Amino acid sequence: MIDFHTFFTRVQKATSISTQQDLAKALGVNRSAITQAKRRNSIPQKWILALSRSFQLSIDWLEFGVGKPDALLDPALLESTTTFAVPKVFARLCAGDGSFEVEATPIEEHIFKESWLAQKGTPSAMVLMDVIGDSMEPCICQGDTVLVDQAQTTLRADIIYAVGVDDSIMVKRVTAEHNKITLLSDNPAYSPISIQGDELLSFRVIGRVVWSARDY
Structure with missing residues (x-):
């Protein structure tokens, strides 16, 4: 920290x-x-x-x-105007107790400046997903769209990740301890979720949330 x-x-x-x-x-x-x-x-x-x-x-x-x-500190990146299409997939991320809409089928593409994406991670490994639920408010709210870099799966304390447990997909902060994973919400109304024992076999890190967008 x-x-x-x-x-x-x-x-x-x-x-x-x-x-x-x-x-x-x-x-x-x-x-x-x-x-x-x-x-x-x-x-x-x-x-x-x-x-x-x-x-x-x-x-x-x-x-x-x-x-x-x-x-802006890298002239080569500043001069680049190359764009990159990031697919939006129909796999709603649940900022609550879990969502079962997990089929990662591209439904549309959104255009970003490739140099901007490259500063955040690996553009070719990125997808956009919608969030449902309020457990990550005020940081990430119901209906927000998040950009997930699937190349970033190494857990760092207090970073927000898209994770899967069984058939559920969630967006949470994640801490890893000896033989235990804890999923943390920003909304204090939600208790931490502990994953340990055999449950760890069904746990997977989909990727790190590197950006989010919100309609008003």
């Missing part, structure tokens, strides 16, 4: 944010929330995702210092 000082330093470096008040405004939270995060010396994952969306920052760079802050 990234500490507050490192996080804030990266944010200041890559954005117009210069003060903690600026940070609070960008995140849409009270100044006291920033003070509490500084006192705990930890950053909520939803803040990292929110800043990534708002400022087109790499989540991996913002959280782990891996790679570059964004595509």
Whole structure:
């Protein structure tokens, strides 16, 4: 988990944010929330995702210092106008107790700038899926569309993944411990789901959620 000082330093470096008040405004939270995060010396994952969306920052760079802050820092990527079609599949991701609509049949394609996708992962391994349920609110809401990179299946703590358990597909934060997987929701109304023993045989990581979109 990234500490507050490192996080804030990266944010200041890559954005117009210069003060903690600026940070609070960008995140849409009270100044006291920033003070509490500084006192705990930890950053909520939803803040990292929110800043990534708002400022087109790499989540991996913002959280782990891996790679570059964004595509604008790479002239080759900036000049590229190549597009890539990402299929949207009829496999609704459930942000609740599970969805059984798991047939991954492409129903349409959406066009993205390939360099933008490449900053987030492997374009050829990406699919779009709709989310049902409210267990990941406020980060991901009912009806949102998520971009899932199926090449990113190595679990990292507190990262959001699309996962499968038996015939159910869910979008959750995932933690892995000795002989146990825990699926975590952002909505406090939902309890963690523990997967252990024989249940682990039916558990699979579909991919990492690298982006989401919402209609208003």
